[in-house]
Amino acid sequence: MVNLKINGIAVSVPEGSTIMQAAKLANVRIPTLCYLKDVQCVGSCRMCLVEATGARGLVAACVYPVSDGMEVRTNTPRVRKARRTTLELILSTHKKKCLSCVRSMNCELQKLALEYNAEEDRYGTDHDLKPIDDLSASVVRDNSKCIMCTRCVAACNNQTIGAIGPKNRGYAKVIGSPYDVSLAFTPCVNCGQCVVACPVGALYEKSAVADVWGAIVDPDKEVVFYTAPSVRATLGEAFGLPVGTNVEGKMVTAIKQLGDVKCFNMDVTADLTIMEEATELLARLEKGGTTPMFTSCCPGWVKFLEHYYPEFIPNLSTCKSPQEMFSALLKTYYCEKNNIDPEKLYVVSVIPCTAKKFEISREELGGYTDAALTTRELAKMIKEAGIDFANLEDGEFDSPFGIASGAGAIFGATGGVMEAALRTAAFKLGGKGAPVEFTEVRGIEGVKEADYTVGGATVKVAVASGLGNARKILDAIKSGDKEYTFVEVMACPGGCINGGGQPYVHDEVRNNVELKTLRAQALYDSDSDNVFRCSHASPVVDTIYEEYFGSPNSHKAHELLHTTYSKRDKY
C-alpha cells in the first residue's frame, strides 16, 4: 500500500493507483473531461491537473501514479488558473450556441466553465464553422462543437468498429470518418456509444421529435406509442430522479398527456420474440439446423455481423427485433381487429437505442415503424409539453398490448434475452416445475457462459455485451475453441439499459456509480414482482396466437415476425 495525502487528508491506496483514484477515497473531487471510466483514460484534456510533490509541473491526476509520502494539492490558485485557462482555450474554438444546443444545461463543458469562472471570449472566437454530418440514420455530428476529448473515438474503438478517428493535425484536426465520408457510408453499426460518451453537443441522435409532434396533431393520423423494456428504467434520470428508478407508470401517463395517443408495452413483443425464438431454437436442434443460434433483437449487433462476420449470418435467428414485431403486429392484427386503415396508423416506438432508428429504414422489415424516439427524445417531448413528470400519477398501458411477463422486462439488460428464452425452452422441454431463474447469465460482465440441462439435453450458452466481447465469442467459435448451442449478443456494454439513446449521464456520475448495474436492477425487480415470469405464460401472447398467428413459427408468423439478412461491405 502507498500512503499519501490529498489536500492534507491521509489516504492509503494500492501501488499503481492514480491520484484520481486516491482522491476518490479522500472524497476530493477532481474535474475530468477526457477521462471516462470503462471508456478512455489518456490524460490529454488537462482538466484534472493537480500539484503533487516530486513532480516537475502540474500533473494529470487521471493517469499520474501515486508514490509514498506524496502530497497532492487539488485546489491551489495555480491549479485553478491552469484549469480555467484550459477551459478558455477550449471555448475559443467551440461553437458557443449554447441556448439551442441539445446539451444545454446538461453539458460537461458548460458546467465546468461555470465552476471555474471561464470567460467564453478571453481568447476570442477563432474557428470556422465545420459542416454538420447528418446523413446517418442515427447519429448527427457537429464538429464545430467538438472539443477533441476523443471519448467518442475510444467508445467506437472499444466496440472494435473504429468508424471514426482524429484526422489531420493542429487547427485542421477534426474527428470523423476517413476522407470526409459521412458516417452513413462507413461500417458504423449505429450503436450510439459515441453519443453517450460525448461531453458536449457535438454528437446527438437524428431527431424524430418534429415528425411525431406533426403526427399527433394530424387529424388523419391515429398515433400509437410503445415503449421498450429499458426506457422505464432510465427515463426518470432525465427528470432528476435517482439512477435505477423504475418510472413505468409515470412514463405511460406522460405519453398519454402528449396528445390523443395510445401507449402500449413493448415487453409484449419481447414475449412474442421469445415464443418465436425458442421455437426456432428447438427446431434447429431437432432438425440439425445451423447452430449455435444467435439472438437477433439488437440491430447494432445484426449490422455488425453483416459487415464483419457475414459467414455467421445463417446462425442469426430469423426473428425480427421486438420493435419490428410490434410495428408489424400493429399495422396488421391491430388494424384488422379495430377496423383501422393501416395508412392512418402512425406507429412510434420509444427505444433506448440509436441503431433502431437505422433499423426502421431496412426495407426487408416492411417499413411498419413510422418513427423511433430515443429515451432522450421522449424526455424532451415531455419537457416541451410542460408536463410535471416527477409528480405524475401512475398510468397503465393500453389494452390489448398492456400486459407482459417479467421475461419480457429483462430483455433490456445483458443476459435478459437468454434468461427469458431459457425459461420458455426449459418449460417446453421439462414441463411444469422447470426453473425460471438463470442467474449465471445475469450481471454486467462482458462475456458470460453457462451449461444447463433442460429436459435431459445439455444446452451450452454464451452471453456477450459490447461488440469487442462479441468478437471474442465469434473468433472462439470460428477457431473451434468453443462450442455453444445458443448465444445472446447486445451491442452496447451492459445491454439496452446502457444504450446509445439513453439519457446523458455526466462523467462525474458515470465515473463514480455502477450505472449499468443500477439500471438493470430496476428491470430484475420488475421481473420478480410480476405474476407472470415466463413469456409463454403471458395471456396477451396467448390471445395473439389464438386470434392471429395460430402457433409460433407458423406460416403467418414467418411472414410478419421473421426476416432475412445480407452481407454488407466494410469500405
Added chain:
Amino acid sequence: MSQNLFEGTAEQMSALMVCINAHRNEKGALMPVLQEAQNIYGYLPAEVQTVIAEELGVSLAEVYGVATFYSQFTLTPKGKHKISICLGTACYVKGSDKILEAVEHELRISCGNCTPDKKFSIDSCRCVGACGLAPVMIIDGEVYGRLSPADVKGILDKYIQD
C-alpha cells in the same frame, strides 16, 4: 473515396505484401508499412490504406489518421518530376513565394497537387540547408538557386521536353 484513379500494379501490391508480412504482429507496424507503401506507390492511395488496415487488423480511420497527421505522408499522387520549393525563412524573405506562384502558374496546378498528365507535382518544403542559394527550388533532387520568377519557365521547359 479518392479523387485520383488508382492505377496500382500487381508488382506494387506484392511488394506491399512483402513489407506487411515482415511487420505483421509487430507493435507499431503501421508506421513502417505506411512509409514503405509510400515508397512503392509514391503516395498513399485510399485503396492501399484499405489493404493495410485489413491486413494489420486496424481500422481505416486509424490508418487515415496517421497518414494525415505526418506531413511526410501524402494522399495525392506525385508526378514523374517532383518539384519542391523551399518556403523556409531565408528562402521566403528572398521571395520564394513568388517562385512558387510562378511554378503554379506555369503548370496550372496548386501546391500539393499533380498535373493531369502526371508529369509534374509541386510541394513546398522548409529549409534544405542551402540558404546561401536562396531562393531555392529542387526538381528530382537537383537544386536550382538564386532564382527569380522569370527563370522558372526556362527551367521547366527542359523537363517538359523530356
